[in-house]
Amino acid sequence: MTTLLGIETSCDETSAAVVDNGTMVRSNVVSSQIDLHKKYGGVVPEIASRAHIEKIDSTIEEAMSIANCSRNDIDAIAVTNRPGLVGALLIGVTAAKTLSWAWDKPLVAVDHIRAHAYSAAIDLPSPPWPAVGLIVSGGHTSLFRINTPTSIDLLGATTDDAAGEAFDKVASILGLAYPGGPEIERASRDANPKACDFPRTMLGRDSLDFSFSGIKTSVLYHVNGHGKTRGGLAKLSQSEVNDIAASFQKAVIDVLVKKTMLAVAQTGLSTVVLGGGVAANSSLRNALETACNEREWRFHAARMAYCTDNGAMIAALGFHNLQGGKIARLDLDASANAS
């Protein structure tokens, strides 16, 4: 058995996890789950490298403790080194290097987006590869061809806003709370998704890239009047707002499903995996599952716990990198850009 400690600090969440053989998750601690505000007796700014510094030690300790693990049980340390905020990534990378040196265990670098692409496979009894992976989150919207865990090719990605960002900004236009994804989904329930005809931007017939900036602007003008950016929301009834939310959600999901089907057709594969924060949206999960079922393709969505940023997927993909001999040196650097 090979046991990895995985560390993730690429954006807002500080997370650490202990995973056996890339599949058996023994612990997966995400900082927002523990009451650190109370622990430190003050307000910790959510978006700051400093917050990661303050949380990283206790998050790793908690992950080790829940897994009932000592340093002797750990075979390697995996860490997200890209892409993300360099200042934030550096906290995790520095912690991982320090432990690697102090415990004399190999260090493994993991690409955050590729870990999301792998995340649906964590609990599966047998590997689903090769597969097309759709990764949808606040910061990313990408399609991958996943040949094996260590051979993942980018097929397409957003050219402007990520789908999750569009959900958040449209929620803000509609006066709904942040984060917008769950709010839009809630408002859409029992509403009419055909009420408004929002654009489905395809960027050409064979393109696997995405664009969600235009639909955001369409919703803005639909609410406020053509070419106007404010003042319209007060005139809308709750059910009109809900219909707009449902129509917007449907338009985004239509594009995501259509592009994913196109990616499967172009690659000739027959399995789809879904990951990333927006994969928690049940309408998206259902729509993709239905589309795959109709074509008799296999479909696997990441478990909810592995949709948002987490250390488990880092330790899991890190296991495969380690098996493949991809061991990082102690001068490993953090990078803002994807690999």
Place this chain on the structure above:
Amino acid sequence: MTSPTQTVQMETKSPQETLELGKRLGQRLVGGLVVALVGDLGAGKTQFVKGIACGNGATDPKQVTSPTFTLINEYAGERKLFHIDTYRLRGSAELFALGFDELIAEDAVVAVEWADRVQEAIPEEHLRIEVEAIDANIRRLTFSATGSSPIACLKSFIQAQP
């Protein structure tokens, strides 16, 4: 003493024109320039920065995406370009917590979206660009340069207009 300011207004008729305008600015960047972008949701701030990044060279326009979630994107080119979005931040303190003062101390160019939310963090010498939607396609861009280096950059940009 306040630094001199120079202002100019331009209009674009499509997102593509906004991108082209950004390109022309991107070809005339000066090291250490801070570009402060102001404008409503959907005005075209990210589209303009996409143009800047393309004009600055060596970047695939597809890779210039919104940093709303990632907070800071970094693009290679003639000059290193940092693309920051403060939409999710709760003020200047969080921007500094991200290392903003280190970024603007480099010889890089720093473009900040929603700069009005972090007014105190923007150095006195900067190029402010306000993007307004006139209708669904037409955008009015107001450029205000403060300080000698941003003014020189703006002048060269104005001269380059076809």
